[in-house]
Amino acid sequence: MAVRFFAVQTLFCLVSYTLAQQSCFDSFVVIPARTASCPTPGVTPGPGTTGNADPTCLVRNLPTVRRDDYTYFPGIGSYKLHSQKLPWNQARIACEQEGGHLVIINSVAERDTVLRVMKAQSPQPSYVSVGFHDLYEEGDYVTIHGQTVSKTGFNEWSRGEPNNWGAENCGSLHLSGGLNDHKCNAPLPFVCELPIH
Numbered sequence: 454m455a456v457r458f459f460a461v462q463t464l465f466c467l468v469s470y471t472l473a474q475q476s477c478f479d480s481f482v483v484i485p486a487r488t489a490s491c492p493t494p495g496v497t498p499g500p501g502t503t504g505n506a507d508p509t510c511l512v513r514n515l516p517t518v519r520r521d522d523y524t525y526f527p528g529i530g531s532y533k534l535h536s537q538k539l540p541w542n543q544a545r546i547a548c549e550q551e552g553g554h555l556v557i558i559n560s561v562a563e564r565d566t567v568l569r570v571m572k573a574q575s576p577q578p579s580y581v582s583v584g585f586h587d588l589y590e591e592g593d594y595v596t597i598h599g600q601t602v603s604k605t606g607f608n609e610w611s612r613g614e615p616n617n618w619g620a621e622n623c624g625s626l627h628l629s630g631g632l633n634d635h636k637c638n639a640p641l642p643f644v645c646e647l648p649i650h
């Protein structure tokens with residue numbers, strides 16, 4: 454059927470070309486239109502414009518630049534505490550929109566730095582969301598960049614944690630310095646990290 458259709462179209466085109474000296478072969482060329490629009494970092498995408506359907510949008514963040522609202526700790530990293538409480542995934546997105554990511558703790562020194570940021574806030578938050586979860590598989594804790602938490606360089610849990618109490622699949626840090634799992638839809642303050650020292 455397709456071959457016959459193509460043959461008929463070709464014949465039609467030849468006739469058209471003969472009569473009008475115009476080619477209609479252009480109508481066979483399908484140029485895929487790039488209909489999806491990538492979100493602009495820092496701008497909340499509107500409905501249907503998340504960019505997730507467009508693979509080219511997966512390179513999301515602009516090159517990292519220093520921001521005045523982050524605190525810089527030479528040799529360790531740059532951090533910002535958001536005291537506005539958000540569910541874990543919204544916090545993750547908020548950090549990305551600033552060009553960073555939910556903090557990933559890779560050492561005791563970095564944990565202590567995040568605690569300094571938390572303790573500088575008034576009132577001090579008991580917990581902040583950080584960049585790990587076990588959403589893919591219960592008990593398999595990975596960072597938002599896909600690394601197993603036990604290999605990140607910092608894997609100290611608060612006493613009795615993780616306990617998955619009532620289905621807790623998102624990561625947080627307690628003011629006392631240990632990791633915790635909490636319910637992803639429970640709004641918490643959160644700490645973003647810029648990969649810049």
Ligand SMILES: [Ca+2]
Pocket residue numbers: 587591592617620621622623634
């Ligand atoms: Ca869990």
Ligand SMILES: [Ca+2]
Pocket residue numbers: 614615616617618621633634635
């Ligand atoms: Ca827990």
